[in-house]
Amino acid sequence: KRNLICNNHSSTHLLHESLRQILGKHVTQKGSLVNEEKLRFDFSHNDPINLENINKLENKVNSIIQNKYSVKTEIVDHKSAINSGAIALFGEKYGDEVRVVSMSKKNKDDYNNIFSIELCGGTHVSNTENIKDFKIINQSSVASGIRRIEAVTNIGVQLYEEREKKII
Numbered sequence: 001k002r003n004l005i006c007n008n009h010s011s012t013h014l015l016h017e018s019l020r021q022i023l024g025k026h027v028t029q030k031g032s033l034v035n036e037e038k039l040r041f042d043f044s045h046n047d048p049i050n051l052e053n054i055n056k057l058e059n060k061v062n063s064i065i066q067n068k069y070s071v072k073t074e075i076v077d078h079k080s081a082i083n084s085g086a087i088a089l090f091g092e093k094y095g096d097e098v099r100v101v102s103m104s105k106k107n108k109d110d111y112n113n114i115f116s117i118e119l120c121g122g123t124h125v126s127n128t129e130n131i132k133d134f135k136i137i138n139q140s141s142v143a144s145g146i147r148r149i150e151a152v153t154n155i156g157v158q159l160y161e162e163r164e165k166k167i168i
Contacts, residue, residue: 002123004036007131007153010071010124011061012039013103014134015149016087017116018060019043022053029089030146034122038137038152045147049139057149061134064115068129069103076100087118094119103128133157 012032019027023045031042049057081100082088088098101124102117125131135157138150152160 001036003130004154004156005034006123006125008036008039008151008156009034009122010103010128011131011134011151011153012041013101013116013118013120013124014061014064014128014131015039015041015057015151016043016118018057018064019045019149022056022060023049029087038150038156040148040150042142042146042148044145046145048141049147049149054136054139058134058136064103065128065131065134067105068127069105069115071124071126071128072102072104073124074100074102081119085114085117089119130154135160 012029012034016027016029026044028044029041030044033040075097076084078094078096078098081098084100086098086100086102088094098119099121100117101120101122102114104114132154134151134153136149136151137160138148140148142148
């Protein structure tokens with residue numbers, strides 16, 4: 001159960017950065033839910049995401065998973081974390097020291113190799129390859145200017161596809 005939660009939580013970080021790269025830097029996290037079955041990610045964006053961009057998002061996240069990015073956590077002072085480019089949630093209160101989670105190519109500390117870097121206290125995989133697979137299963141509007149994406153990872157993708165085949 002914990003491993004499935006780790007997969008889904010780490011995937012929210014991959015999805016967040018993918019959304020920013022594909023839809024624009026205006027995208028910011030507005031909420032999330034992570035459990036062993038799925039992930040739900042709420043973010044700022046005005047329009048529905050078209051099928052082409054859904055496919056781009058899935059492909060981007062799956063590319064990072066397949067390229068086996070290392071997931072590193074470290075405790076640093078708040079100012080250094082922000083100066084390094086780490087994303088912090090607006091409105092959250094942080095102490096003098098914060099936990100930074102970064103996902104990068106082959107354990108490199110060079111910031112040019114980092115795909116995602118965020119302040120986060122949650123549980124994560126040690127390498128993106130542990131996630132195995134990522135599939136967006138729904139998108140919706142939850143409020144004016146706030147979109148929601150629901151997705152599954154790992155064995156959840158296979159289970160979702162099996163249910164969809166039965167429906168068809």
